[in-house]
Amino acid sequence: MTDIFTTEKRSDIMSRIRSKNTKPEIKLRKALFARGFRYRTNDKRLPGTPDIVLRKYGTIIFVNGCFWHHHPDCKIATTPKTNTEFWQNKIKRNRQRDLENYWKLGEMGWEVIVVWECELSHAHDADVVADKIAERLRRKLSPELPKPYEIPEELEMGIAAEDATEYGKKPQ
Numbered sequence: 001m002t003d004i005f006t007t008e009k010r011s012d013i014m015s016r017i018r019s020k021n022t023k024p025e026i027k028l029r030k031a032l033f034a035r036g037f038r039y040r041t042n043d044k045r046l047p048g049t050p051d052i053v054l055r056k057y058g059t060i061i062f063v064n065g066c067f068w069h070h071h072p073d074c075k076i077a078t079t080p081k082t083n084t085e086f087w088q089n090k091i092k093r094n095r096q097r098d099l100e101n102y103w104k105l106g107e108m109g110w111e112v113i114v115v116w117e118c119e120l121s122h123a124h125d126a127d128v129v130a131d132k133i134a135e136r137l138r139r140k141l142s143p144e145l146p147k148p149y150e151i152p153e154e155l156e157m158g159i160a161a162e163d164a165t166e167y168g169k170k171p172q
């Protein structure tokens with residue numbers, strides 16, 4: 001399994017500039033779908049053809065390959081030893097274009113979330129990332145939801161007395 005994934009990822013990196021439906025992206029999409037989120041994929045009408053568009057939440061997700069989009073301080077995002085200048089320029093242009101697209105989308109009112117390929121490389125990563133995104137999206141629709149791990153002490157002490165079914169219930 002590990003070997004297959006590595007080979008696939010490698011050929012992805014070498015053969016495609018802007019890879020569509022890469023495995024990490026599909027993993028994240030499935031994980032979001034399983035959490036009840038519905039989205040449009042690769043929407044060409046929006047700057048940068050975003051990978052995942054969650055219209056209801058005004059949120060866009062790009063799943064970026066670390067090499068092509070230059071993930072800062074990432075070990076996958078190394079510059080090839082041959083044709084170094086060519087690659088540096090190419091990746092620099094990609095990065096510039098990405099930032100322009102994020103800016104344009106921001107101007108249009110979208111929130112942009114960037115997920116890096118390396119954040120999805122292990123088996124359960126997609127679930128962890130999807131949980132984080134889900135939390136953020138739900139909060140967008142219901143800003144009054146209690147923040148996780150930030151329960152005030154007095155409330156925490158009173159939890160036993162609270163109606164358990166009401167606790168954490170999403171306000172409509």
Ligand SMILES: [Zn+2]
Pocket residue numbers: 066071074075076077116117118119
């Ligand atoms: Zn990375």
